[in-house]
Amino acid sequence: MAPILQVKNLHHRYSIGTPFEHVALQDVSFSVERGEFIGVIGHTGSGKSTLMQHLNGLLKPTSGEILLDGKDIWSDKKFTRQCRFRVGLVFQYPEYQLFEETVYKDIAFGPKNMGLPTEEIDRRVREAAGFVGITDAQLEMSPFDLSGGQKRRVAIAGVIAMEPEILILDEPTAGLDPEGREEILRNIESYRRAKNATIMMVSHAMADVAKIADRLLVMNQATLAMDGKPMDVFSRSQELLDMGLDIPEITRLFLKLQEKGIPVNPVYTMQQAVAELRRIREGKSHA
Amino acid sequence: MLKDITLGQFFPGNSAIHRMDPRTKLIALIVYIVALFSAGSWLSYGLVFAFLAGTIAISKIPVKAIVRGLKPLVIILVFTGLLNLLFTPGEKVLVAFWRITITLEGVVRAVLMMARILMLISGTFLLTYTTSPIGLTDGLESLLGPLKKIHVPVHELSMMMCIALRFIPTLIEETDKIISAQKARGADFENGKLLERVKALIPILVPLFISAFRRADELATAMECRCYQGGDGRTKMKLLRYKRNDLYAFVLLVLLLVAVIFAARLGL
Numbered sequence: 001m002a003p004i005l006q007v008k009n010l011h012h013r014y015s016i017g018t019p020f021e022h023v024a025l026q027d028v029s030f031s032v033e034r035g036e037f038i039g040v041i042g043h044t045g046s047g048k049s050t051l052m053q054h055l056n057g058l059l060k061p062t063s064g065e066i067l068l069d070g071k072d073i074w075s076d077k078k079f080t081r082q083c084r085f086r087v088g089l090v091f092q093y094p095e096y097q098l099f100e101e102t103v104y105k106d107i108a109f110g111p112k113n114m115g116l117p118t119e120e121i122d123r124r125v126r127e128a129a130g131f132v133g134i135t136d137a138q139l140e141m142s143p144f145d146l147s148g149g150q151k152r153r154v155a156i157a158g159v160i161a162m163e164p165e166i167l168i169l170d171e172p173t174a175g176l177d178p179e180g181r182e183e184i185l186r187n188i189e190s191y192r193r194a195k196n197a198t199i200m201m202v203s204h205a206m207a208d209v210a211k212i213a214d215r216l217l218v219m220n221q222a223t224l225a226m227d228g229k230p231m232d233v234f235s236r237s238q239e240l241l242d243m244g245l246d247i248p249e250i251t252r253l254f255l256k257l258q259e260k261g262i263p264v265n266p267v268y269t270m271q272q273a274v275a276e277l278r279r280i281r282e283g284k285s286h287a
Numbered sequence: 288m289l290k291d292i293t294l295g296q297f298f299p300g301n302s303a304i305h306r307m308d309p310r311t312k313l314i315a316l317i318v319y320i321v322a323l324f325s326a327g328s329w330l331s332y333g334l335v336f337a338f339l340a341g342t343i344a345i346s347k348i349p350v351k352a353i354v355r356g357l358k359p360l361v362i363i364l365v366f367t368g369l370l371n372l373l374f375t376p377g378e379k380v381l382v383a384f385w386r387i388t389i390t391l392e393g394v395v396r397a398v399l400m401m402a403r404i405l406m407l408i409s410g411t412f413l414l415t416y417t418t419s420p421i422g423l424t425d426g427l428e429s430l431l432g433p434l435k436k437i438h439v440p441v442h443e444l445s446m447m448m449c450i451a452l453r454f455i456p457t458l459i460e461e462t463d464k465i466i467s468a469q470k471a472r473g474a475d476f477e478n479g480k481l482l483e484r485v486k487a488l489i490p491i492l493v494p495l496f497i498s499a500f501r502r503a504d505e506l507a508t509a510m511e512c513r514c515y516q517g518g519d520g521r522t523k524m525k526l527l528r529y530k531r532n533d534l535y536a537f538v539l540l541v542l543l544l545v546a547v548i549f550a551a552r553l554g555l
Contacts, residue, residue: 053467058470097494159472162472162473
């Protein structure tokens with residue numbers, strides 16, 4: 001099947017013609033298959049957020065193109081607008097965009113802009129609220145009376161309600177406690193399963209990304225530095241560390257073990273670590 | 288994008304103008320404006336223009352940046368030009384049809400008035416382009432210092448100004464972000480009737496106000512945590528000191544003012 005999203009030789013410069021001009025993206029190319037879960041990692045200022053804003057046509061590339069289902073998203077105005085609905089983008093700290101009187105109305109903002117009939121809007125709002133665990137009673141509350149984590153989930157529901165084929169989230173778990181983080185990751189996963197949606201998630205929390213992403217993109221200094229399965233990417237730990245990026249705790253521990261001369265294979269999730277340790281122990285007891 | 292507006296933005300640099308004491312620059316701006324408004328003849332305008340051009344050259348601010356800042360003034364300029372062109376009485380009539388008469392005096396006056404506005408704004412831009420907001424408020428506080436004697440809260444005022452200036456870029460950035468976020472949810476700010484467009488602003492204004500209040504609250508708490516209590520007994524990390532450059536600037540300014548007034552008096 002053809003990839004749902006293709007990015008070809010994307011370049012972007014900010015503030016052209018002022019002393020603040022700088023390159024934000026340099027020759028970035030990759031493609032995304034339907035249903036993939038992609039984690040995007042990179043240092044602050046590496047161009048992750050800029051890249052994400054290109055994918056739904058919020059920013060126009062300085063050069064290069066972005067194809068959605070094989071069609072350039074800037075080819076005509078109507079299509080650009082349509083892309084905003086087909087590629088849902090959840091910004092960093094999305095709870096700061098809430099503005100309506102009730103949670104219900106806020107979630108309905110996106111679907112309303114799509115021009116859907118009232119019943120369809122209602123269905124989508126309730127379904128989206130369900131994905132993120134917002135109760136019917138909460139739908140009638142003011143979004144400003146909710147807790148931080150709940151606000152964040154309402155904001156995500158506001159994008160999910162547009163039922164985008166690709167859902168992009170820019171650090172959806174930043175600033176939340178571990179329980180809130182888990183909750184949001186579960187919400188995203190359940191949306192993905194229900195709609196066979198494609199997910200791209202920018203994150204600094206390596207352990208989260210390692211656990212749920214099928215594929216990782218690593219941004220470094222405005223370029224795409226790595227693109228591969230989590231195992232392949234984390235096996236290049238030293239390069240990641242040189243870019244100022246973190247690696248999952250467990251990977252770090254296993255690297256230390258290797259340094260000590262213990263013959264372990266690199267791992268990046270807890271389950272793999274358990275399996276690996278078990279393998280070694282059994283190997284030894286048999287020897 | 289909103290970010291691209293340059294109104295009153297600081298252009299970091301290291302030219303002689305950048306390094307000059309902010310007080311000198313503030314006084315220079317006042318003297319410059321007085322000179323500009325005293326000017327009445329071609330020569331006197333020429334002198335003021337030469338001064339402006341020289342200062343821009345020394346400051347190394349790209350002319351493009353200044354021109355871009357002047358763009359929003361186009362309407363005022365055209366308006367001023369037209370009014371002066373059409374309603375200046377005079378003897379040498381150039382064009383006369385129906386009720387419109389254009390006189391030579393009108394043309395001259397329109398050109399000079401437009402030049403005056405352009406030079407006024409460019410001069411002001413030069414101050415804000417070459418002086419950091421903090422330098423500017425420090426300079427202002429120091430210049431207004433004598434007013435403390437009559438119980439004007441100079442320090443508080445300059446602190447407020449400093450904070451306001453400091454938060455302009457932050458709020459612009461915030462607005463940009465909110466606009467993008469609402470656009471991502473399909474908000475449409477460019478199309479529709481006037482009422483629809485005004486309504487489209489609500490999803491931007493509500494979050495913006497909320498975040499502005501939140502920021503103000505956080506800043507106030509942070510200041511209290513550091514026991515901030517106003518001007519008395521506060522020392523400064525960067526003391527303002529006049530240097531040789533400032534002396535030259537003052538001499539040049541006096542010369543400019545005298546020359547312009549003479550030229551205008553003599554009607555050259």
